[in-house]
Amino acid sequence: MADLVVFGTGDIASLAHGYFSKDSPHRVVAFTVDREFRQGPTFEQLPVVEFDTVAAHYPPGRFAMFIALGYTRMNTVRAQKYQAAKAQGYELVSYISSRCTLLTDNPIGDNCFILEDNTIQPFATIGSDVTLWSGNHIGHHSTIRDHCFVTSHVVVSGHVEVGSHCFLGVNATIRNGVTLGPRTLVGAAAAIMHDTEPDSVYVSAKARKSSHTSGDIKL
DSSP states (O other): OOEEEEEOOSHHHHHHHHHHHHSSSOEEEEEEEOGGGOOSSEETTEEEEEGGGHHHHSOBTTBEEEEOOOOTTTTHHHHHHHHHHHHTTOOBOOEEOTTSEEOOOSOOOTTOEEOTTOEEOTTOEEOSSOEEOTTOEEOTTOEEOSSOEEOSSOEEOTTOEEOTTOEEOTTOEEOTTOEEOTTOEEOTTOEEOSOOOTTOEEOOOOOOOOSSOGGGOOO
């Protein structure tokens, strides 16, 4: 159990506060942000301190930290704050939902945010600073490298390697044996059948409006 400072004051920080408070041994005691983003003295009824002074208020060794940021600039903003917190000496903790089906014996990295209804099959490997939103399938013998963001209802099949800083959109599917190059962006509902190059973007065809009305359809 650790008393915990959460970096961020946005939606993900609010969710992290809720998840850690209700479903973990950790206790959130404060929030921290960069000086220019501090909008008030409290958030979720807890103190907000500036990141350049956080160690004076909540020293590493006595307090741990969690970086609660999204996927801005292909996860690089979150990765930078992750490195900055480590440089200050903070232990970075992970949240793994009690409603996650965690079947791998491989250790989960630090600063991961793994929500409910994820299935992580045997022999899968999850790196550090990885977000798995709710309802994903991570197949056997697959690896998700550091600083990735997987949204919801994504299927990562067996023996897949997801390179660092990747983003996988809602309902994306990755075929078995595929390697995603670092910083690959996979859009919502896209199916990836072959290896991808670093910094590549894959999007699926968007739904188009039919000339019919819903009243024309007999269900």
